[in-house]
Amino acid sequence: MREKMNHLYVDSREKSILLHSLVELKNQLIQQGRYTDCVDELIFKVINAPVKKMKIKYI
Numbered sequence: 001m002r003e004k005m006n007h008l009y010v011d012s013r014e015k016s017i018l019l020h021s022l023v024e025l026k027n028q029l030i031q032q033g034r035y036t037d038c039v040d041e042l043i044f045k046v047i048n049a050p051v052k053k054m055k056i057k058y059i
Contacts, residue, residue: 022042
């Protein structure tokens with residue numbers, strides 16, 4: 001069975017907020033002496049995510 005793939009579309013401001021939040025979470029985990037592998041992977045994925053231009057229609 002294949003894994004379900006989720007896509008998240010964010011603008012540059014939301015991407016910045018997301019990265020800051022992930023870095024804060026990583027810092028908290030380091031202070032607690034816990035592993036940060038999952039958070040590191042997410043940070044890497046957010047930074048290297050491709051940019052896709054989209055038109056948004058407001059109704």
